[in-house]
Amino acid sequence: MKAAVFHRPGSPLTIEEVSIGKPGPHEVLIRTSAVGVCHSDLHFVDGLMPHPAPVVLGHEAAGVVEQVGELVRTVKPGDHVVTCLSVYCGHCEHCLTGSLSLCVSPETRRTRDDAPRLAFQHRPMPQFANLSAFAEQMLVHEHACVAIRRDMPLDRAALIGCGVTTGTGAVINTAKVAPGETVAVVGCGGIGLAAVNGAALAGAGRIIAIDMLDGKLDLATQFGATDVISAKDTDVVKAVRDLTHGGVHHAFECIGLKATAEQAFGMLRRGGTATVIGMVKPGVMLDIDPLQLLQGKRLQGSVMGSNRFPVDMPRLVDFYMAGKLQLDQMISRRLRLEQINEAFDELRRGELARSVIVFGH
Ligand code: ZN
Ligand code: ZN
Secondary structure (H helix, E strand, C coil): CEEEEECCCCCCCEEEECEECCCCCCEEEEEEEEEECCHHHHHHHCCCCCCCCCEECCCCEEEEEEEECCCCCCCCCCCEEEECCCCCCCCCHHHHCCCHHHCCCHHHCCCCCCCCCEEECCEEECEHHHCCCCECEEEEEHHHEEECCCCCCHHHHHHHCCHHHHHHHHHHHHCCCCCCCEEEEECCCHHHHHHHHHHHHHCCCEEEEEECCHHHHHHHHHCCCCEEEECCCCCHHHHHHHHHCCCEEEEEECCCCHHHHHHHHHCEEEEEEEEECCCCCCCCCCCCCHHHHCCCCEEEECCHHHCCHHHHHHHHHHHHHCCCCCCHHHCCEEECHHHHHHHHHHHHHCCCCCEEEECCC
């Protein structure tokens, strides 16, 4: 099969022939229909996060099941599926207490002694995020995908595979925003827009979107923001405090920077919670005034929106089909796999919501 291979930071991905195995007892072979190009892929391409290479990146995908292993009961050939990097075993302590996205059980992967799922130039190739989605096909554990309704367009379904689940899940599952509470979202890229939409779904009373770019603030309004603040030449913490008479119940950091994470914490009212969704560079430390903690304020992280994706993703699909989840405007451009490097250039410029690679089979 054809796949986009990452070789080393700073050099473009190349389209190569990569071999893919047959499904083991609990595995599923999926023909990829669409895959979003997410900011976390860029972190690896640019070397901010290390990963063994060569490797096929990509982790925000939807497709059609081609073949299943003999013990697979959750999906069948022909099913339309969304994949998720939060692969879960189903019986560890995290899984049994409802925190599927914290599962790290190795049994969902192949062992060193097994034949590899992927191989390149006759050598085993690591799988990225248990998915490696910048490819015509994916071979995944059955608990890394979920079937969705057939009338859902697959290019938009792909977005639910990472960014939308991460953003809406942080609001609904991690922070548990209650109807009427006030929300601020710092950064309105794909995940930030999803957080704004999640706050609207949760019934937040006031949803304040913050970004440097006016185009993204316009989009945020379409996604449910009630107020927008341009971060250009503005003290955003003061602006949020003024708007809300003392701060918000919930702030969501959706960029992954020290400054914006500290701002998110700074704009809370007494008892408020800041949730950091963005991927802050490893080793960077946050400065938080501990006295603020004595006002009952909390700072927390959110992994993949604390998802229970087999339940959450079909619900998100229903929200889209009912017109309550905005996905159409989130796709700024559709590209072929061969144009993948252009998608990364666009992400570096930071102007667009999201590019999606679509496969023409
Ligand atoms: Zn992602
Ligand atoms: Zn588990």
